[in-house]
Amino acid sequence: MLIQQQLTPSPISVTVDFAAPGVHHGFLRLPYSRDDAAWGSVMIPLTVVNNGEGPTALLTGANHGDEYEGPIALFDLAARIRTEEVSGRIIIVPAMNYPAFLAGTRTSPIDRGNLNRSFPGRPDGTVTQKIADYFQRVLLPMADIVLDFHSGGKTLDFLPYCAAHVLPDKRQEAQAFDLVRAFGAPWSVKMLEIDAVGMYDTAAEEMGKVFVTTELGGGGTASALTAGIAMRGLRNLLIASGVMKGEVDAQPTQWLDMPDDDCFTFAEDGGLITFLADLGDRVEKDQPIARIFPVSRTGLAPVIVTARRPGLFLARHFPGLVKPGDCVAVTADMVEL
Template sequence: VHLKDLDVSRLPRNTKETVWLEVAQRADDSHWKLPFIYGSTVSPILLVIAAIHGDEYEGVEAIPRIFRKLIPEDLSGTLLMVPICNIPAYETATRNNIIDGKNLARVFPGNAHGTITEKIAYFLTEKLLKPADFLIDLHSGGIAASIPTLIGYIHSNDKRGKRALAGAEAFGSSVIWGHPLPVPPGRSLTVATDLGIPALYTEALGGGLAREEDVRCFTTGILNVMKHLNMIEGEPQLQPVTHHLFGDGDLDNVITAPVAGYFRTEVA
């Protein structure tokens, strides 16, 4: 199935399925394909995406666990999941797509006639994000960064912002991070916010690993949000919030060390 032909409103009801979605043609005439998982009844529509960066693995493991737990007859709504959005970067375990050098998390809403990264962003936006009622974008520190496990949201006092905050609190992470408007350009959350769709993102330790505690946090968090949205029965399994932070948290601009060496995590 080519992603451009996907119509979420026409997905079979009361079922769950995995399919491959064609995005663009490779040099060898085969196609770049994204794995796509869904369970469907009616609204609301929750979209969960992972591996926007090819070296972030926690969401890649969490999404199949959700799929295995999913009982379509018990689902009130539609759950759309893409466990690996950036297949070219995933194949090389890199943050960016080595074919065009672009960062998928910086090119949304994409371009139907652009490079492979821009095409992926375009079809994700047009075919999956725009029909959605809620978004969860699963990230982590990848290979290069070390980040506390957290759930993030875009803060505002309108209906979208309040729904995003409620979803973040329901997710159940001990660290919550709210970001002020405006959202920096190019993110999935940028497009979601512009469309009025509440959106969350995760971070986790990373390091090129998928720690079991982080995968469990993501898995439980997604199920918690589904309970919060009344998509499945039950109450969210929460843990005490130790930090509720607020700030832009732009990781694109970093302070580099002026000398060579290594960092020793000790406090005098």
């Protein structure tokens, strides 16, 4: 099946030349036959900038469609960038999962596909799988550096941070952490994933790419603060990686480590949640951090949720109602790197 998948060409076509000098705006066009357009297409905007020799940076946002700092920074960059600023090539895709981005949802409204759990994708699969396949087989192989913007979407809220993963290849890991430092978010994280199967991150790292990501706020919106962090950090990363000319606007950052699964606290009960600590607070192991009130009737005592390890309160559940199994809180260790 894998051999057949490799032989099957992607149905996605591109309206620009990846090798042409200068700044070029266009689309990834994915045929999509539907009720209101028998010969319709999903048109994913992209910009390609080429100027001489140098590395290739692949920049993406809206891997999840309800996360906005990335699209803001990348649409802004695409509108402003000039050829003479670049040394090498920049490929900008502000909204990877474009159907989800237009709908303001985490997953695609077409097939409910979570793009960041769909890699390596399939050229003959669903719309989301076809997008993943194109990135896997066409865009990622072109890249040296990959920056994929994330934030909390509608269901999580984060202290704004830039992150990379601990990797078996320590040279690759060190290059990624160097770019995290250059990005200059208020917080920088040695990242631990709780669900890494099918992720874009994993696909890029397994190809040996230098992969950097973010979590910049949440709640299904972007503030002036978080959008500003994204735009400044993007430029810093491109300069530090040698793809853009200029000087890094160095910013102080505090490093955090997520060493094990106890960083994550999950709800075992559903109901109305109220927090007893705020993001940025120091919490201790077994410290009460939230209460969950049953909502089926009045007079019932709330369930107390406690931290599974000490650390900095890094992320929390955002909506007022919580379901069993939802991630309620994330804690991380403050470290030096």
